């Protein structure tokens with residue numbers, strides 16, 4: 001009887017896992033469980049009312065062709081900068097973020113003209129920050145899963161790298177680990 005593999009989360013990591021599972025020589029039944037109304041997770045382009053396309057996640061992912069050439073510059077500000085603003089009691093307004101982004105673009109890229117279109121989003125904790133001891137915790141979690149023979153494999157930005165390519169590779173590795181010796185493709 002064919003096995004069923006449940007993939008939890010339809011971000012790029014889960015989608016990569018589904019892709020590699022379905023390419024096996026004897027593919028299992030793959031059930032993708034996604035909690036939101038769309039696939040792609042943090043990889044998301046949105047179109048404003050005036051037709052301008054913004055990237056809300058990685059700036060390297062753009063639609064192909066002319067549409068991709070019209071997507072807009074992403075300015076990402078965060079980390080200790082945001083924590084410092086919060087600690088100073090500053091009001092975290094969209095106006096403040098836009099002003100800071102424009103200043104960064106002017107100093108770092110020399111773009112002094114104000115943008116014709118602007119979309120400001122505050123995504124708190126959107127990129128996992130690995131803390132000291134992360135790798136030891138991960139290793140101990142892996143050992144626990146193996147020792148308990150739990151049918152669970154971990155993939156995604158929380159574990160072995162946050163970049164899109166790390167996530168795709170972690171999905172591929174998860175599929176290989178689930179397929180075992182079958183993963184000969």
Ligand SMILES: Cc1cc2nc3c(=O)[nH]c(=O)nc-3n(C[C@H](O)[C@H](O)[C@H](O)COP(=O)(O)OP(=O)(O)OC[C@H]3O[C@@H](n4cnc5c(N)ncnc54)[C@H](O)[C@@H]3O)c2cc1C
Pocket residue numbers: 008009010011012013014033034035036038039040041042043056057058059060076123126127155156157158162163164165167
């Ligand atoms: C603003 C921003 C800019 C970035 N820029 C770059 C860049 O330029 N280059 C680069 O390489 N990387 C970039 N990254 C990082 C990269 O985009 C992410 O690390 C990667 O997309 C994460 O993919 P993922 O599938 O691991 O997780 P996610 O994209 O978080 O996907 C997880 C999915 O699981 C679903 N889910 C969660 N919990 C449940 C549940 N309990 N049940 C069902 N479904 C659930 C979520 O709805 C989501 O769809 C950026 C990220 C952000 C946020």
